[in-house]
Amino acid sequence: MKKFTADYVFTVDGKTPIPNGLVVTDDEGRILSVSSYNDDNDKSIIHHKGIIVPGFINSHCHLELSHLKGKIEEKEGLPNFIKKVLALRNVSEKEIITAMKEADKLMEKNGIVAVGDISNTSISADIKAQSNIKYHTFIEMVGIDPDIADELVEKADAMKSEFANAGSVSITLHAAYTLSKNLLKNFRKYCKTHKNLISIHNQENDDENALYRYKTGAFVDFYKDLGINIDHFVAMSKNTLQALVPLFPQNQNILLVHNTFTSLKDVYMLKRFDHGFYWCFCPGANLYIENTLPHFDFFTKSELPATLGTDSLASNKTLSILEEMKIVKNSRPEISFETMLQWATLNGAKFFGWEGELGSIEKGKKPGLNLITNFKDGHITDKSEVVKLI
Ligand SMILES: [Zn+2]
Incomplete structure (x- = not known):
């Protein structure tokens, strides 16, 4: 005892x-x-x-990007950040694994007992299987090309077996600006027959809103630079959240991550839908990449539960939920400690279905x-x- x-x-x-x-x-x-x-x-x-x-629940992390700590310039905006991540991905497996192990230990030391982790490969599976931390892995699908939608869902579903000993696992979408209508349609079909927790990067940058409203902004140039044709993409005259919510699967919990450029109208719009939406804030990463923070006061008006995440070491100086709480507190001192503590603990546990233990x-x-x-x-x-x- x-x-x-x-x-x-x-x-x-x-x-x-x-x-x-x-x-x-x-x-x-x-x-x-x-x-x-x-x-x-x-x-x-x-x-x-x-x-x-x-113990803290870290609702959003990318263990796979741990080796990028300190490698990407701060405050250059999301499109530049993604370009750097893509350019820096080809390093040795050994280097990636060593950095992931250290990140896992860092989170444990910082009182994190469970993590929702985004994965694009299965390289983190062994570390998760051996960790003292409980993991849920979101296998992430990225692809604006409608012709690869079938293949993306098949590949992500097949990868689930590689995480069989690594905690729970589901497949998910990356962000509004990296999906096609075909992918969304296939994903919705998949979610009808699978229990499948969803996480999506939401309005981390205002250019994704510009893409959906008028097909303008930095993501149009981003795709041009990458040589990817987006002629099929049709602007919807709405912010991404308003455009996508009616198309989301209805029978799964959905974690909306970042919400830095989510408007009050977007927040109120969600009241009309009874999907299992949760907010997830990663303020450390928002300061690192965009040098801005979500309008936390908008979300305290929302009835939806909020959670906290660290995002990855590519866009944060450490992996600590307490440090995320300090940023929220310094930005919005009127948000009570009890409210933030609920974001840091019970709400995340409920999202992942861990509230019986955590x-x-x-x-x-x-x-x-x-x-x-x-x-x-x-x-x-x-x-x-x-x-x-x-
Ligand atoms: Zn992320």
């Missing part, structure tokens, strides 16, 4: 924070009880300064426990650090 106490325990199960909180777990970390602590004579208890919270400190669960230091006036500070307790 293990006992952990801190100034407060935030259980994230709808109850108020417990002052002088005591969490008792079995040796494997399963929660036996949560209560207030007042026995000063119990020498088996170590009191921590700070707060105890559940996401909140409740009897019978095994969520992992993090200590957060330098917690002042009900909120984290720039000096806050995360210490993984279990």
Whole structure:
């Protein structure tokens, strides 16, 4: 049996924070009880300064891009960022694997217990199978050419077997600007017969809105530079989210990642649809690539749950959910710590269907426990650090 106490325990199960909180777990970390602590004579208890919270859920990462840490210039915008990723992809397998292992360990050290990871190949499968972190892999399909739509779905579905020992797995779309109507149609058909969690990069850059509204903007040049013909693409006079939502599969949870250029009208439009939409914010990557942040206040008006992700080391300086929370807090101090903590823990667990074990400190669960230091006036500070307790 293990006992952990801190100034407060935030259980994230709808109850108020417990002052002088005591969490008792079995040796494997399963929660036996949560209560207030007042026995000063119990020498088996170590009191921590700070707060105890559940292990973090990182809803969006690309383990495969870990070797690109520090290799891509900051603040050059998304089309340039993607061009650099494509240009820098041909490095040795050994280098990629070493960087992925380090990234996996970094996330564990930073109190992340589960990750939604985007994969374009199966190179990360062994690391995920051996990791202490729980993974869901999204096998990502990229292709604006309508003629390759069948092939993309077949290949992605076949790749699932390579992740058989690496956690759960589904196939997914990359982004509005890298799909065709054929691909969307095939994907919708696939989702009718498969349980298939969906994640899509959404409005990370305003040029994707320009492409869908008027067929203008940087992505038109992007495809011209790559020598890819997009004559078949027809502008839809709408932002990408408004254009695509009526075409999305209806029976699956859908994670909308980034939302940096999502308008209030886009947010309100989603109220008309009862798909399982979740927002996912990756503010560190938004500052790195576009030097801007989502309008967090728009999303607090939305009834949809929000989650947090780190994105990859290609577009972030570290992989830490606490660091993402600091960026949100410094941008929008009015968003409460409790709200952000829910984004960082339980909402992600619910999206992936892991809430039976993860996401909140409740009897019978095994969520992992993090200590957060330098917690002042009900909120984290720039000096806050995360210490993984279990
Ligand atoms: Zn991403």
